[in-house]
Amino acid sequence: MKSVVIGASGYTGAELLRILAFHPDIEVILAAASSHAGQPISELFPSLFPHYGDMVFSDADRLINDLEDGIEHADIAFLALPHGVSQAIVPRLYDKVGLIVDLSADFRLRDPEAYPIWYKAAHASPFYLKKAVYGLPELTRSQLKGARLIAVAGCYVTCSTLPLFPLLSAGLIERDSIIIDAASGVSGAGRSLKSSYLFSEVDENYSVYGLKNHRHTPEIEQNLGSKVLFTPHLLPTNRGILATTYSRPTTKFQRAIAAVSDPEMFGSDLILSELAKSYREESFVFATASPPSIKATLGSNNALVFGTYDQRTNTVITVSALDNLVKGASGQAVQCANIALGLPETTGLGLLGLYP
Amino acid sequence: MKSVVIGASGYTGAELLRILAFHPDIEVILAAASSHAGQPISELFPSLFPHYGDMVFSDADRLINDLEDGIEHADIAFLALPHGVSQAIVPRLYDKVGLIVDLSADFRLRDPEAYPIWYKAAHASPFYLKKAVYGLPELTRSQLKGARLIAVAGCYVTCSTLPLFPLLSAGLIERDSIIIDAASGVSGAGRSLKSSYLFSEVDENYSVYGLKNHRHTPEIEQNLGSKVLFTPHLLPTNRGILATTYSRPTTKFQRAIAAVSDPEMFGSDLILSELAKSYREESFVFATASPPSIKATLGSNNALVFGTYDQRTNTVITVSALDNLVKGASGQAVQCANIALGLPETTGLGLLGLYP
Amino acid sequence: MKSVVIGASGYTGAELLRILAFHPDIEVILAAASSHAGQPISELFPSLFPHYGDMVFSDADRLINDLEDGIEHADIAFLALPHGVSQAIVPRLYDKVGLIVDLSADFRLRDPEAYPIWYKAAHASPFYLKKAVYGLPELTRSQLKGARLIAVAGCYVTCSTLPLFPLLSAGLIERDSIIIDAASGVSGAGRSLKSSYLFSEVDENYSVYGLKNHRHTPEIEQNLGSKVLFTPHLLPTNRGILATTYSRPTTKFQRAIAAVSDPEMFGSDLILSELAKSYREESFVFATASPPSIKATLGSNNALVFGTYDQRTNTVITVSALDNLVKGASGQAVQCANIALGLPETTGLGLLGLYP
């Protein structure tokens, strides 16, 4: 199958190119960008040279305006664009391309009313919003089969949802008062040219951002059916997200551990085994016996989840990790596309992470 | 005055040497270490060469066993030793040296019964434990005047206590259900030769450690008179601690904001102004209008504290930052010594941080 | 085919496991280590978990002493051992295993007399030294076909040889007075537990090591047939080697540029085109139009080479880059094995590097 990547000059675009280079069933026929049209891909991303050779970025604006330049030959369009841009493009692309995989937040929130609140603008194409399937395969796999428009889940969202969803579903933790304290490497901000992402500002630094109003909050809440307090931090690393979450055990949980000799150990095992059970059949999500680190996921499509119970403070804690550019974005996009297209879900995604 | 630094080959020891080099009233006459006796200080810490020249590490074991080699000339002994060692030494030093400033946890917890629980061994000198004054000047300044044995507060403890203590004292946040999610640079682990502190293991990594049982927990609880859940993370930086805390507003707080037009802004201002008021007269603690970053404190004795109110989830959040080796250890030790000795508290501590 | 990795608990061992995980023709049946026998591989290298699951490290010492535990089923033995150890093992393995691929320096220098000088000990098995084929495919491809014992080229050596060899062969640069100034990420030192490789010592640092006597010197000289001055530096990165070399143009070169209008441009093109011509048919070595960076090679088996001429100082400069753990070690080992076994050279090596 033939694909185009629109927004290929950002880091998630480059990561799509990296992954698709070895996808046996999806070929990249065109990589379009707004700001680097005509420039060889390998000038911006020298690591891609061995596969993409002299291929240059197409002009994304012209591509979208004229829907020419080869897009008529594409079966799949991956959109790796800034938030807000996909809303305008999808209506024009929808009838031309069999499958649109959008990596932005533009089609993630089901409620159009949420956009003015969190994104400060009304949604431009509520008609297509209804058609979009949310792309977090471990939760929405069945809907993804045959989907025509996929809204790939956000990076923090995936990392936070994976440990919490099964615990909520099993009735082990309370639906309110969930706190998510997370940290991400800088590539999560893309290649934005802001002074706060300069090396000298980030290196040897660590800070909170988006306090109280980060846009991934409503998406996590939508997945969990729960109110959450989400606080992201900026790590001095290229990649990686770690989420540490705190929640209250339910009465059901507390009753389960009430009579045992070591409630802390028993409760922790309850949590861990629920996670293990939930992801036993999954190819990319693994329950680990100790808290994972981001380095364990670097460059791979894997997410690692861990949970435990703290009796002293009567709190359930989870720790989860993934690579924001892979399972948090481009790897998950390909995983979703595989499902939609009826391919084996792991096709082209059998990458092991780098270590160190 | 003359001082000895015992345990000078670790990072807090080296930081004491750096700070004392320009202290006008305290001179280092001897720097002792167990593992590097006879080696020039500047071989281990080349940055100290311009001041310490050819001075070599004295043999700490011999020094302590024989109490010779010059210790009789010392007015002050700074102990920068692993936890557990100070307990054995202090009883022998106490009558020889006018002021002992211990940077370990050995004399921090007032209750001797806490040691077996958190440190897995009974306290070896409960007699001296009673004599120790806890060294967190912003809380214990009056007791520090004339003190003879000071237990300098821990790094995470200082960073967590400074924002929370005033809010608890003012009755703005509940005393239970406080969550502290913190991260520290690697120097917090000292120069321990463990594979988990190798560059290739830490760089581009981020992880939880000490989950549910970090030893700073009882110390924070002692300061706050509150149960806390404390989760530390390891940052790929040399220095710096950032603590993000979550707590519930009290009924008093909620009543205060109930009638106003913008409860979130009003509540946030309430928190911020409480912090500002508490530290207005302090030389090293500053309330900031936005969340601080660790880079703002690099190399200085300053701590920065910030707080805000999230109406959506009815949570008070604080963010605070300091340099773990300065305000979190050696700078605070000197600050405590200054107070004990009747010197101006800021003597020798007027360092501005590096940026970048 | 079945392979064993001996010395699997080091970084080059782990990198072999990562690469072989997706090699269609070589399976890892056993990963042996001296210091971690019985421990799950994924405890040390969590990134390998998705492929290696519960596989534990075998006991390397027992394996080698008894040649049991499954080694009799192996077609290939990869030795990722400290220098000096392979010399003792190869004689015992040679008749049991069809192909031995040694990543150490033990069989790299053809002259046994070089070992006492550079490695401070006589070579223990000069008989097998004669049998060894040097593993730098771009130079020794024909000898590697059907080889039974391969001494994979060193990391710095590969990075330095690739740009210089063609220029020397073409008679463009003088064989004496070559200076190689290079820098490597810390993984080049393996997982050695030395205080100089602790995060706090390496981070924000940069320094020379092995000045005047680094052991890769005689290996580079053997490849080039030339005396070289080689100075390595330690970079605060996980991976990557960059080599900047300086050499004198030959009379032939100078004559070639004497009459042209722009000797600097013409001379630079001469150098670049020689590099391009030399590696046009290669799958893993690329001549680049501008100086490469290490990030362009991160995680891939590619080496990038660039060269230019500085008329002001009459000097030929080359800049080359590779990932020390891949093209500088484990990737090259697999490339060599592929050739020896008659497989397509790129089998299992089609990895694109991570960026960022």
Place this chain on the structure above:
Amino acid sequence: MKSVVIGASGYTGAELLRILAFHPDIEVILAAASSHAGQPISELFPSLFPHYGDMVFSDADRLINDLEDGIEHADIAFLALPHGVSQAIVPRLYDKVGLIVDLSADFRLRDPEAYPIWYKAAHASPFYLKKAVYGLPELTRSQLKGARLIAVAGCYVTCSTLPLFPLLSAGLIERDSIIIDAASGVSGAGRSLKSSYLFSEVDENYSVYGLKNHRHTPEIEQNLGSKVLFTPHLLPTNRGILATTYSRPTTKFQRAIAAVSDPEMFGSDLILSELAKSYREESFVFATASPPSIKATLGSNNALVFGTYDQRTNTVITVSALDNLVKGASGQAVQCANIALGLPETTGLGLLGLYP
């Protein structure tokens, strides 16, 4: 004395503010910037908050155009401006301010003809170029006394000149064929908003830049009276410069070592003792017995120099290190100002570096 810092929003400007905060004789009355006028200094550089409080950046353009806003009260003007800007300003300031200390390259090259070649534009004020004294105290101390316009030496230039100048003066190394291979932390590029200085581009990277034409080349050549080939590299660190140089021993040197039993050791001692002798009386330059690292200088005004002789290749090698923002820029500027003003040279510069 009262000083103004013009160009205070860059890293060298901020470093001047850091250093001058504790200078007993020089006060900063005004910090001007083009792009941040009206913004509190501590918003951009939060580490400066404890000293500069609510001070805001003045408007540099207005200041320079109108020469008002307090500049008439200044005794000293520090110019931390991009290259090319000082040339236009100095003529207007010269009669208003007793001492101008320019950190740019605008007045460093004595020959006005060099500017069109290396800076692509004729010098705008050759009249003042003649009045400028070059600010490298270890070489030009006597001229600096009473100077009115100082062109502070460049960062790479200082690091390269300090080890080579004494060896050339002593006739130990040849004046031609000197190669300088150096690396700098990113702050050397200032706060320029270029994508190549984004964290994700620099972190885990290392590369050459300014190959064959870096503008510090003619300045080094002017200091040494020698042609040099200078190749800078970009390090993934905030600060620090390390220079590794290669040069040929003179006949004089070779004769000196010809008859001794261990020419390498004797020659190395000759080099080292020449460096030691040259800098024995200096406060900020130290000859070290082994190659220095950049971490040994972090935050201090010290430069460390080392040299050795390699008999195998008949080459003299030096390694030198300094902090590019301190001894490479702002610290050196203050050192020069101290001399010009008749203050003790070390005033306000007694900072020990951070470690780690």
